[in-house]
Amino acid sequence: MNHWPNELKKTSARLALLETFKTLNHPVSVSDLYKAHPEIPIATLYRVIDAFVAHGLIEISDEFQPKEKHYVLKSEHTHHSIKCVVCNKTMILSECPIHLDETIEGYKIIRHRLEIEGICQKCQRTHQT
Numbered sequence: 001m002n003h004w005p006n007e008l009k010k011t012s013a014r015l016a017l018l019e020t021f022k023t024l025n026h027p028v029s030v031s032d033l034y035k036a037h038p039e040i041p042i043a044t045l046y047r048v049i050d051a052f053v054a055h056g057l058i059e060i061s062d063e064f065q066p067k068e069k070h071y072v073l074k075s076e077h078t079h080h081s082i083k084c085v086v087c088n089k090t091m092i093l094s095e096c097p098i099h100l101d102e103t104i105e106g107y108k109i110i111r112h113r114l115e116i117e118g119i120c121q122k123c124q125r126t127h128q129t
C-alpha cells in the first residue's frame with residue numbers, strides 16, 4: 001500500500017518507525033513512538049514524522065480531537081477508529097462501516113469522517129462483574 005518514496009533515504013530510525021505504524025492498530029502519537037523506541041531521540045521522532053507526512057506515508061488523524069497529535073498510515077481509504085469511552089483506547093477499523101454511493105445530491109464524495117464511540121470487550125467484561 002505505501003511505497004517508500006525514492007527521494008526519502010532509508011535510515012534505520014525511519015524504517016523502524018514505519019514498522020511501528022504498521023504494527024500498532026491505533027492512531028499513533030509521538031509519545032507512543034517514544035514508548036516503542038526509547039532509543040530514538042525525541043527530536044528525531046519529530047523529524048521522521050514531518051518527513052513521513054511530507055512524503056505522504058502518514059497523515060494526521062483528527063478523530064476524537066486528541067490533545068496530542070496522532071498519525072495514521074495513509075492509504076487510498078479513509079481510516080476510521082473506534083474509541084472506548086471507558087478506557088479511552090482507540091482501534092483502527094480495517095474496513096469502512098458505512099457505504100456511501102459515488103455521489104450524494106450530485107456531489108462527488110471526496111472524503112468523510114466518523115467518530116465512533118463504544119465500550120470495548122474488555123471494559124464490558126469488567127463492568128459486568
Ligand SMILES: [Zn+2]
Binds near residue numbers: 084089121123
Ligand atoms: Zn475499554
Ligand SMILES: [Zn+2]
Binds near residue numbers: 096
Ligand atoms: Zn468510511
